[in-house]
Amino acid sequence: xxxxxxxxxxxxxxxxxxxxxxxxxxxxxxxxxxxxxxxxxxxxxxxxxxxxxxxxxxxxxxxxxxxxxxxxxxxxxxxxxxxxxxxxxxxxxxxxxxxxxxxxxxxxxxxxxxxxxxxxxxxxxxxxxxxxxxxxxxxxxxxxxxxxxxxxxxxxxxxxxxxxxxxxxxxxxxxxxxxxxxxxxxxxxxxxxxxxxxxxxxxxxxxxxxxxxxxxxxxxxxxxxxxxxxxxxxxxxxxxxxxxxxxxxxxxxxxxxxxxxxxxxxxxxxxxxxxxxxxxxxxxxxxxxxxxxxxxxxxxxxxxxxxxxxxxxxxxxxxxxxxxxxxxxxxxxxxxxxxxxxxxxxxxxxxxxxxxxxxxxxxxxxxxxxxxxxxxxxxxxxxxxxxxxxxxxxxxxxxxxxxxxxxxxxxxxxxxxxxxxxxxxxxxxxxxxxxxxxxxxxxxxxxxxxxxxxxxxxxxxxxxxxxxxxxxxxxxxxxxxxxxxxxxxxxxxxxxxxxxxxxxxxxxxxxxxxxxxxxxxxxxxxxxxxxxxxxxxxxxxxxxxxxxxxxxxxxxxxxxxxxxxxxxxxxxxxxxxxxxxxxxxxxxxxxxxxxxxxxxxxxx
Amino acid sequence: xxxxxxxxxxxxxxxxxxxxxxxxxxxxxxxxxxxxxxxxxxxxxxxxxxxxxxxxxxxxxxxxxxxxxxxxxxxxxxxxxxxxxxxxxxxxxxxxxxxxxxxxxxxxxxxxxxxxxxxxxxxxxxxxxxxxxxxxxxxxxxxxxxxxxxxxxxxxxxxxxxxxxxxxxxxxxxxxxxxxxxxxxxxxxxxxxxxxxxxxxxxxxxxxxxxxxxxxxxxxxxxxxxxxxxxxxxxxxxxxxxxxxxxxxxxxxxxxx
Numbered sequence: 001x002x003x004x005x006x007x008x009x010x011x012x013x014x015x016x017x018x019x020x021x022x023x024x025x026x027x028x029x030x031x032x033x034x035x036x037x038x039x040x041x042x043x044x045x046x047x048x049x050x051x052x053x054x055x056x057x058x059x060x061x062x063x064x065x066x067x068x069x070x071x072x073x074x075x076x077x078x079x080x081x082x083x084x085x086x087x088x089x090x091x092x093x094x095x096x097x098x099x100x101x102x103x104x105x106x107x108x109x110x111x112x113x114x115x116x117x118x119x120x121x122x123x124x125x126x127x128x129x130x131x132x133x134x135x136x137x138x139x140x141x142x143x144x145x146x147x148x149x150x151x152x153x154x155x156x157x158x159x160x161x162x163x164x165x166x167x168x169x170x171x172x173x174x175x176x177x178x179x180x181x182x183x184x185x186x187x188x189x190x191x192x193x194x195x196x197x198x199x200x201x202x203x204x205x206x207x208x209x210x211x212x213x214x215x216x217x218x219x220x221x222x223x224x225x226x227x228x229x230x231x232x233x234x235x236x237x238x239x240x241x242x243x244x245x246x247x248x249x250x251x252x253x254x255x256x257x258x259x260x261x262x263x264x265x266x267x268x269x270x271x272x273x274x275x276x277x278x279x280x281x282x283x284x285x286x287x288x289x290x291x292x293x294x295x296x297x298x299x300x301x302x303x304x305x306x307x308x309x310x311x312x313x314x315x316x317x318x319x320x321x322x323x324x325x326x327x328x329x330x331x332x333x334x335x336x337x338x339x340x341x342x343x344x345x346x347x348x349x350x351x352x353x354x355x356x357x358x359x360x361x362x363x364x365x366x367x368x369x370x371x372x373x374x375x376x377x378x379x380x381x382x383x384x385x386x387x388x389x390x391x392x393x394x395x396x397x398x399x400x401x402x403x404x405x406x407x408x409x410x411x412x413x414x415x416x417x418x419x420x421x422x423x424x425x426x427x428x429x430x431x432x433x434x435x436x437x438x439x440x441x442x443x444x445x446x447x448x449x450x451x452x453x454x455x456x457x458x459x460x461x462x463x464x465x466x467x468x469x470x471x472x473x474x475x476x477x478x479x480x481x482x483x484x485x486x487x488x489x490x491x492x493x494x495x496x497x498x499x500x501x502x503x504x505x506x507x508x509x510x511x512x513x514x515x516x517x518x519x520x521x522x523x524x525x526x527x528x529x530x531x532x533x534x535x536x537x538x539x540x541x542x543x544x545x546x547x548x549x550x551x552x553x554x555x556x557x558x559x560x561x562x563x564x565x566x567x568x569x570x571x572x573x574x575x576x577x578x579x580x581x582x583x584x585x586x587x588x589x590x591x592x593x594x595x596x597x598x599x600x601x602x603x604x
Numbered sequence: 605x606x607x608x609x610x611x612x613x614x615x616x617x618x619x620x621x622x623x624x625x626x627x628x629x630x631x632x633x634x635x636x637x638x639x640x641x642x643x644x645x646x647x648x649x650x651x652x653x654x655x656x657x658x659x660x661x662x663x664x665x666x667x668x669x670x671x672x673x674x675x676x677x678x679x680x681x682x683x684x685x686x687x688x689x690x691x692x693x694x695x696x697x698x699x700x701x702x703x704x705x706x707x708x709x710x711x712x713x714x715x716x717x718x719x720x721x722x723x724x725x726x727x728x729x730x731x732x733x734x735x736x737x738x739x740x741x742x743x744x745x746x747x748x749x750x751x752x753x754x755x756x757x758x759x760x761x762x763x764x765x766x767x768x769x770x771x772x773x774x775x776x777x778x779x780x781x782x783x784x785x786x787x788x789x790x791x792x793x794x795x796x797x798x799x800x801x802x803x804x805x806x807x808x809x810x811x812x813x814x815x816x817x818x819x820x821x822x823x824x825x826x827x828x829x830x831x832x833x834x835x836x837x838x839x840x841x842x843x844x845x846x847x848x849x850x851x852x853x854x855x856x857x858x859x860x861x
Contacts, residue, residue: 299728353728354728354730357728495708497704497706497708498708498710500671500702500704500708501702501704501708501709501710501767502710503669503670503671503697504669504697504700504701504702504771505722505726505770505771505774506694506695506697506698506722506726506774507721507722507725507726508694508726511725511726515710515721515725516710519712520710520711520712
């Protein structure tokens with residue numbers, strides 16, 4: 001895809017620089033009623049701010065409870081000696097972020113003027129906070145607010161004065177981000193945070209400087225991200241950007257499997273069992289299935305492919321029926337794999353072609369199977385099923401992991417459901433509609449209880465489901481129903497002419513859906529899908545109720561029960577609200593950015 | 605001689621039948637859109653279909669590649685009879701190109717991808733080969749420089765020319781045009797008509813629904829006049845524009861000429 005550049009002559013003239021005084025006059029005090037409204041709402045805002053500050057600097061709020069419990073809030077009781085896993089996974093994640101920024105050149109430019117205004121605004125707010133902070137505020141803190149406020153305003157004025165034409169001169173947004181991240185790293189190195197950990201299952205608290213096991217890795221992560229971005233930009237002229245983008249999309253899809261193996265992995269993981277059972281089975285499905293699909297993808301064998309596909313569907317269904325009645329034991333992974341190979345065999349005629357195309361198809365299956373088995377092995381080994389160990393995953397890592405996997409898994413499920421619901425086949429339509437309406441009619445908490453408490457009771461002998469997998473399955477089932485409804489809205493917006501044009505070209509129904517209808521429908525659904533993703537992210541706080549130690553449970557019950565911080569709920573709750581907000585707001589901004597980019601490419 | 609074969613020269617009559625419609629009937633609910641249409645299009649023939657709006661001309665050509673399903677009668681395209689068998693339909697559709705009034709380009713794909721999608725996935729061509737062919741076709745319709753733009757960035761006339769190139773990329777034996785210039789600004793009509801004339805001269809079998817009388821007079825081998833879902837009159841352009849037989853034809857022509 002080539003970048004579209006608009007010639008300068010077609011660009012709208014740049015906005016004139018308006019002086020702050022004029023802006024205030026024109027927007028806040030343009031008429032008497034406007035002035036009154038401005039005054040009134042300013043007073044309300046100030047009152048609100050004062051109340052919040054009162055809460056923050058209240059003598060009852062012990063903020064050491066948050067600072068000391070940082071590790072608890074982020075990773076709960078993940079064994080310290082295994083922390084390298086988390087850092088490795090985080091490193092991989094940051095690497096991907098940096099490379100993606102480089103691949104899509106996600107580096108919007110910001111005018112110096114905007115930076116200056118933002119600095120001045122922050123400084124002004126800091127000054128106001130210093131002024132109206134309640135009497136309980138420590139004087140050092142109050143002075144700090146004044147110093148920061150004056151410093152920022154002075155800096156902003158200096159920048160706007162020194163830089164010529166500040167409304168034209170632009171600086172890369174990524175530079176600003178790097179600055180902010182650098183400040184966070186610096187804070188970790190120089191401010192005391194204290195440490196809270198587990199020793200022999202009992203909590204231990206130490207106040208003091210945070211362990212170098214945290215500040216050093218965070219700094220390294222930050223450098224990795226910036227380094228990858230810069231390297232990616234430097235190499236952008238040498239490598240094929242399209243290739244880099246495809247690679248990055250692939251990485252964002254398979255990355256979770258990678259992270260599951262490194263982070264979510266059960267510490268009691270049984271390598272002997274994995275090597276004896278999981279690896280051979282995965283290899284058999286990947287290699288055998290790949291070979292079968294290679295043979296079936298020959299254009300002259302499309303009839304055979306349909307017959308074998310149908311037989312495999314029957315076989316897969318039979319395995320599920322057998323599982324239901326407990327006729328013979330079989331690992332779930334094998335049942336899922338049979339179902340998947342059946343679907344792939346039915347799709348073979350669609351992807352049939354030359355030798356290269358057949359190899360790609362078979363190779364795709366191979367890769368998919370390897371990842372599929374890897375993922376299920378990581379999350380659902382017999383060792384996770386049998387040992388009633390305390391949860392090894394918690395805090396922010398649990399929240400983010402569950403949210404990410406749920407979004408990743410419920411998205412394809414939602415797409416399939418929405419297609420089924422709009423299908424011409426009554427059986428699919430009825431099944432999908434029933435599923436969606438039933439799930440949407442039931443509270444999420446009920447679904448979670450069902451999966452974590454009731455489902456294991458129904459499962460036949462030899463089958464089991466770990467707590468984590470149960471919660472994940474429950475969320476996915478729930479979220480998929482909403483995803484489906486969002487995507488259905490998008491499907492309805494695709495015009496009839498698009499279907500007709502695809503039909504007139506002789507595309508099959510699968511091809512028409514995959515290449516023409518879905519890409520357009522998904523584009524329209526982006527705002528709703530992101531809304532759904534944000535909701536999923538926040539709803540992970542319900543894990544607390546079915547036994548998980550997520551951010552909310554730690555803030556609401558773990559910290560207030562520590563001997564040092566008895567009853568200290570407010571600071572931790574305030575802190576996790578901030579964490580939720582930062583993540584949700586970033587998602588929202590990212591989606592807006594994505595929409596703008598997609599629209600820039602193709603005006604309708 | 606049936607109405608379908610009227611006005612054929614002897615040489616034309618000896619050619620192969622590309623499209624045969626016999627007694628084609630179609631209802632939308634209670635409304636009868638086609639009331640037993642008989643039409644034959646010969647190999648390398650250009651047939652223009654005329655008629656007032658609602659006369660069933662669009663419905664007729666949409667039945668020929670099964671965008672609409674006819675309820676009675678038979679349609680045979682290049683020897684393959686249209687039936688409910690999906691494979692027959694896909695075969696016919698890949699042999700019959702269609703150009704729509706509203707272009708119906710895929711807005712999320714570049715011009716080049718619009719053209720190469722079907723050859724790659726339906727005809728199983730290699731991408732390089734398909735792209736070379738697409739560039740050749742864009743050259744032919746006169747807009748090779750737009751290959752990497754999105755449809756939304758092109759003018760209506762350019763979009764319609766891309767749509768024609770997209771159909772041609774499938775190397776169809778027959779091209780159907782459903783009012784290809786009706787949605788265009790006047791100054792863009794001729795650029796599309798030029799491409800179509802070029803195509804007709806190249807020996808493509810074409811069935812065109814249009815109100816462009818100049819085009820019909822210059823290019824068509826035969827014209828068909830339809831009203832209320834029925835063929836009223838078939839004839840050569842000369843016959844139509846000098847001495848139409850039926851009163852209804854005369855009235856229609858006098859209204860639009």
